Amino acid sequence: MKKSLFRLLAQINKAVLPSLSKRRLDLAKASKWQLALVGWRYYVTTRALGD
Known part of the structure; x- marks a missing residue:
């Protein structure tokens, strides 16, 4: 669920x-x-691809 979010x-x-x-x-x-925008996009992208 978290990854799909x-x-x-x-x-x-x-x-x-x-x-x-x-x-x-x-x-x-x-x-x-x-x-801040670069950091946010990096955070979301790594969480979407990881785990």
């Missing part, structure tokens, strides 16, 4: 949130909200 969240992230890699975001120059 994170898979659903990953699909929502992909559809709704902007892709920062397509914008060539430099993490050294990223703002706080951009870093």
